[in-house]
Every structure is written in structure tokens, then in C-alpha cells.
Amino acid sequence: MLERIKQFDFILISAIVTLSIFGLIMVYTSSYTLGELDYNDGLHFFKRQLIFFIAGLVLMFISSFVSLKFAGRISPWLILISVVLLILVLTPQLGVVRNGSRRWVNLGVVFQPSEIVKIFMVIYFAKFYSQRKEYFDKFFYGVMPPLILFAIVAGFIMAQPDLGTTIHLLAICGAIIIFSGVKFRHIIGLILTGAGLATLFAIAEPYRLQRITSFMKPFEDLQGAGYQLASSYVSIATGGLFGAGLGNSVQKLGYLPEAHTDFIMSVIVEELGVIGITIVVGCYLIILFRGIKIANEAHNDYYRLLGIGITFQIIIQAIINLGAMSGLMPITGIPLPFISYGGTSLVIMMVASGLLINVSGRKKTVS
Template sequence: MIERVKKFDFILISAILLLSIFGLIMVYTSSYTLGELDYNNGLHFFRRQLIFFIAGLVLMFISSFVSLKFAGKMSPWLILISILLLVLVLTPQLGVVRNGSRRWVNLGVVFQPSEIVKIFMVIYFAKFYSKRKEYFNSFLYGVLPPLIVFAVVATLIMSQSDLGTTIHLLAICGAIIIFSGVKVRHILGLIITGGALAGLFAYIEPYRFQRITSFLNPFDDLQGAGYQLASSYVSIASGGLFGAGLGNSVQKLGYLPEAHTDFIMSVIVEELGIIGITLVVGCYLVILFRGIKIANEVNNDYYRLLALGITFQIIIQAVINLGAMSGLLPITGIPLPFVSYGGTSLVIMMVASGLLINVSGRKKISE
């Protein structure tokens, strides 16, 4: 075990911890007023996030040492668990509705199953495609089986009115397929099909279509769909180089919806300016480059695809969130990894990071 620990990527660990601790600070400053108004306790959200952070640290440590080989063997069962959890969300007695969406389940603890499903799907896809190289010429046997699983999972997530998570999961699984070495003709077909289906699902629901198109010109509907993005623009424009100072955001005082969750980056820019966003983006770039480096340093296809899947799970989510708050991408309700308030998201991201750290301890080792 000591030899494994010596191989751990401590630069990666440092970037993850820096982001998470910085996120705690920003959850505190962005949610204090809301906590006072809604719970008569300015520390309400910070304390909850701190508990989740501690739980995440423990689980990150555990996942850094679990048997990845065993996790791969268990991947079909993990998929069954995923489907069961997603079905429970749709069960009236267990599913929890927040902000008009049913995405949570109450099993004594309220959590969002779709976040857990992302990790399970990464493990399943990485394990499957690492063992099917000899079948890659055949779409039916070498490519299709996990896509059927994805279709079932995606349908259940879409039933929760969660197009953002579906697109995120599609991008993660698509990245694993591309890195696995699947034939280019199959990849192009999947990209066209996936893009067409995503567009169709967005178009057939008016609220989704309105949310997607509103980012093109939010000022056309300042009192409606464009309000949140326009408020984000105000935060960004107020930031400058150094920002207004930690705790001095004006937009978080009831003007910017979801200031401590989906749009926490807007508050960071307003309070800490370009310096703040540079710190955050810099940490994500470290995670990206270290994740790719880890994948290149193992000679086991399963470990390589697992490392790449987790790396792009984090990075794609960050890109979606940063694109939404800056108006470059539609608003999808995807939180900023390690930074936004949200227990399930933070804990699952730290578990995923633990698996990536786990892979880093297996450099040049094959099983």
C-alpha cells in the first residue's frame, strides 16, 4: 500500500482540495443572506456543505484504495442499482420535488441518484469497451450493448425533466467511446444520432426550448427566461480585475437566482474578479492535464478509459456550467464541480476523484 501511495498524483489531489476548500468559502459568502432570510441562520448552507465536504473526504480516501478490478466486475450490478434508483425518483412516496423538478429521492437521506449514476456508467463503459477491441468492426457486438443501457438510463433521467444531466452523461459516455478506439464511422454515426435526439428532446418541450434559446439574447425577456443570465452579466461586468472584495457581491442579495449553486461562478467573478476565475479555471486545467497524464501512464485499457472518463466527467461539467453563466451555452442547471453548493454533487465528485487517484497509484501495473 505504501508503494501505491507514493505513486499517487499529489498535484491532482492538491487541485481538488484547493477547489473544494475555495468552494466552501464561496458557498459561505454567496448563501449567507439567503440563509438568514429562509432559515434565520446565515451559516445554514455553509454548515451543510462542510458536512458533505468531510463525508466526501472520507469517501475519496476509501475510493482511492478500493479494488478497481472488483468494481469493473460489479459494473453490470452497478447499472441495475442505477436503474432502480432512477425508478425510485419517480415513485410518489420517495421522489422529492424541488423547484418544480423531481430529481431527488428520500431514503432517510435526500440525494440525487443521477449524480451517482454518472460514476456507475463511467465504470461500466470503461470496463465494457476495454474488453471488446476485437469486436470493434461490428457495431452490433462491439459498440451497441452499452448504448442500449444508456438509452434506458437516459430515458429515466429525462423523465425527471433533466435534459442537462442527460447531455452531460451523453458527453461522458461519448468521450469513453471515442478514446476506446471504436471505428470512426461508428463515432460519426453516434454523434449525428445523439445530436439529433438531444435537439428533438429540447424542441418538443417548450420550457426546454425557451431555456436553450434564451441565452442567445437574454435581454429580449428580462422579466422571464432571460432574467438569470442578465443578472449574471451584471455580476461579471462588476468584477473587473480584482473584484469588489470577498463578501461584497450585490447580485447575491436576491438579484441573482441560484447564486450559491448553478451561478456561484458569477459571484466569484463579482467579488474576486479575473483573479478569482483564473484560480478556478487553473485548477480545472490542472485536473485535465493530470488526468490525461495518469491515463497515459497505465498500460491497462480499463484503467486508462476509467481515468479518462472521470477526468472528462469533471471537465465537461465545468465547461457546461461556465458556458451557462457566461452566456456561451444554454442554462442547464449543472453545478460547478467541487465549488457549487450541493451535497450529492460534491460527494460524488470527490468519490470520482478518489477513483482517479486510485488509477494514478497503478502506473505501469497491469492485471
């Protein structure tokens, strides 16, 4: 065990823990007023996030030592569990509706199954494509099977409805396919198909189309769809180099919706300015580069693809969130990894990070 620990990537671990602790601080400052108003306790959200952080640390430690081979062997069963969980979300007595979407399930503890599904899909895709290299010429045997399961899982997620998570999952699985060595012609075909379907689903419902148009011209509907992004712009514009100071955001005082969740980065910019952006983006870049390094040094193709999948799971989610708060991408409701308030997101991200740390202990030089 000590030999394995010595092989762990402690630079990666430091970046993950730094982001998580920084997230705790920002959840405290961005949610204090809301906690006082809604729960008569300014520390309400902070205390809950602290519990999730501690649980996440424990599970990250455990997932750093689990058998990756065993996880790969049971990966088809993990997909079955994913489907069952997503069905439970749509079950009237179990599914929990928030903000017009049914994305949570109450099994004594309320959690978001789609976050768990992301990890299960990464494990399954990594295991499958690591074993099919000699069959990549045969699309329907070497490439297609996981895509059928992806379509089933994506269908249940879209029924919640949750286009943002579906696109995130599509991008993660797409990254694994690209790095697996699948033929270039297959990759191009899959990219075109995925982009076409994403566009079709985006414009199929009026509210989704409104989100796309509002992010391009938010100031044309300041009292409606453009309000949240316009408020985010105000936070960004007032941040400057050093920000207004920790705890001094004005927009979090009821002006910026979801200030402690999806738009927590706007509060970070307003309070800490460029310094805050540098801390966050710097840590994500460390995770990206260390994750790629870990994948390249992995003992076999399964570990390599698993490392790639988890790295891109974190980074793509960060890009989607940062793109939304800055107006470069549509608002999708995707939280900022390790920082946004949300128990399921934080815990699952730390479990995924534990698996990446696990891979880092399995370099080519290690038996």
C-alpha cells in the same frame, strides 16, 4: 499501501482539495444572506456543505484504495442499481420535487441518484469497451450493448425531467467510446445520432426551447426567462480585475437566482474578478492535464478508459456550468464541480476523484 500512496498524483489531489476549500469559502459568502432570510442562520448552507466536504474527503480516501477490478466485475450490477434508483425518484412517496423537477429521492437521506449513476456508467463503459477491442468491427456486438443500457438510463433521467444531466452523461460516455478505439465511422454515426436526439429533446418541450432562445437574447425578456442570465452579466461586468472584494457581491442579495448553486461562478467573478476566474479555471486545467496523463500511464485499457471517463466527467460538467453563467451555452442547472452548493454533487465528485487517484497509483511500471 505506502507504495501505492507514493504513486498517487499529488498535483491532482492538490487541485481537487483547493477547489473544494475555495468552494466552501464561496458557498459561505454567496449564501449568508439567504441563510439569514430563510433559516435565521447565515451559516446554514456553509455548515451543511462543510459536512458534505468532510464526508467527501473520507469517501475520496476510501475510493482511492478500492479494488478497481472488482468494481469492473460488478459493473452490470451497478447499472441495475442505477435503474432501481432512478425508478425510486419517480415513485410518488419517495421522489422529491424541487423547482418543478423530480430529481431527488428521500431514503432517510435526500440525494440525487443521477449523480451516482454517472460514476456507475463510467465504470461500466470503461470495463465493457476495454474488453471488446477485437470486436469493434462488429457494431451490434462490439459497440451497441452499452448504448442500449444508456438509452434506458437516459430515458429515466429525461422523465424527471433533466436534459442537462442527460447531455452531460452522453458526453462522458461518448468520450469513453472515442478513446476506446472504436472505428471512426461508428464514432461519426454515434455523434450525429446523439446530436440529433439532443436537439429533438431540446425543442420538444416549450420550456426547453425557451431556455435556448433566452440564452441567445436574454435582454429581450428581462422579467422572465432572460432574468437569471442578465443578472449574471451584471455580476461579471462589475467584477473587473480584482473584484469588489470577498463578501461584497450585490447580486447575491436576492438579485441573482441560485447564487450559491448553479451561478456561484458569477459571484466569484463579482467578488474576486479575474483573480477568481484564474484560480478556478487554473485548477480545472490541472485536473484535465493530470487526468489525461494518468490515463496515458495506466496499467491497462480498463484503467485508461476509467481515467478518461472520470476526467471528462469533471471537465465537461465545468464547461457546461461556465458556459451557462457566461451566456455561451443554455442554462441547464448543472452545478460547478467541487464549488457549487449541493451535497450529492460534491460527495460524488470527490468519490470520482478518488477513483482517478486510484488509477494514478496503477501506472504501467507498477505491478
